[in-house]
Amino acid sequence: MSLRSLFLSAILIASPSLSEALTLECRIIPSNAGGGYVTDIYILQYGEASGQAIVSDALIMHYNDEQPMKAKVSEDTARKLVWTWRVQMTNSTGQTANMQFRAAYFKGDKTVLVRAAPGGDYTNIFEGRGTCKSV
Numbered sequence: 001m002s003l004r005s006l007f008l009s010a011i012l013i014a015s016p017s018l019s020e021a022l023t024l025e026c027r028i029i030p031s032n033a034g035g036g037y038v039t040d041i042y043i044l045q046y047g048e049a050s051g052q053a054i055v056s057d058a059l060i061m062h063y064n065d066e067q068p069m070k071a072k073v074s075e076d077t078a079r080k081l082v083w084t085w086r087v088q089m090t091n092s093t094g095q096t097a098n099m100q101f102r103a104a105y106f107k108g109d110k111t112v113l114v115r116a117a118p119g120g121d122y123t124n125i126f127e128g129r130g131t132c133k134s135v
Helices: 003-016 058-063
Strands: 022-028 041-047 052-056 067-074 080-090 096-106 112-117 126-134
Touching: 022 096, 022 112, 041 067, 041 080, 041 096, 052 058, 052 080, 052 096, 058 080
Parallel strands: none
Antiparallel strands: 022 041, 022 126, 041 052, 052 067, 067 080, 080 096, 096 112, 112 126
């Protein structure tokens, strides 16, 4: 099973009520700006009628027991749709970090900008850009 198929299957299992929702597969252009926190494929889903949103990528699958996670849609305009979510990560020494993510999908040209920022007093911001297609 491909990574894409795994993500899509996991999302549909996690929320069958979103089967009629907008589902996007977004591919991020590889770049050092992502810092290892912005991955290469995102599945973003939003059910406008229900207000439910779900996201998935390799990082989420790793830190969230192989399950996609709920997100919030913080903006939905004619121009863009923005998902936000938080992933709690633990490194090999047991330190935890709450990474805050934001994916902005620009409806006109079907591009996406994903940003990741560690919680707390850190000022680092990691980002990646790419394109999305409906699936």
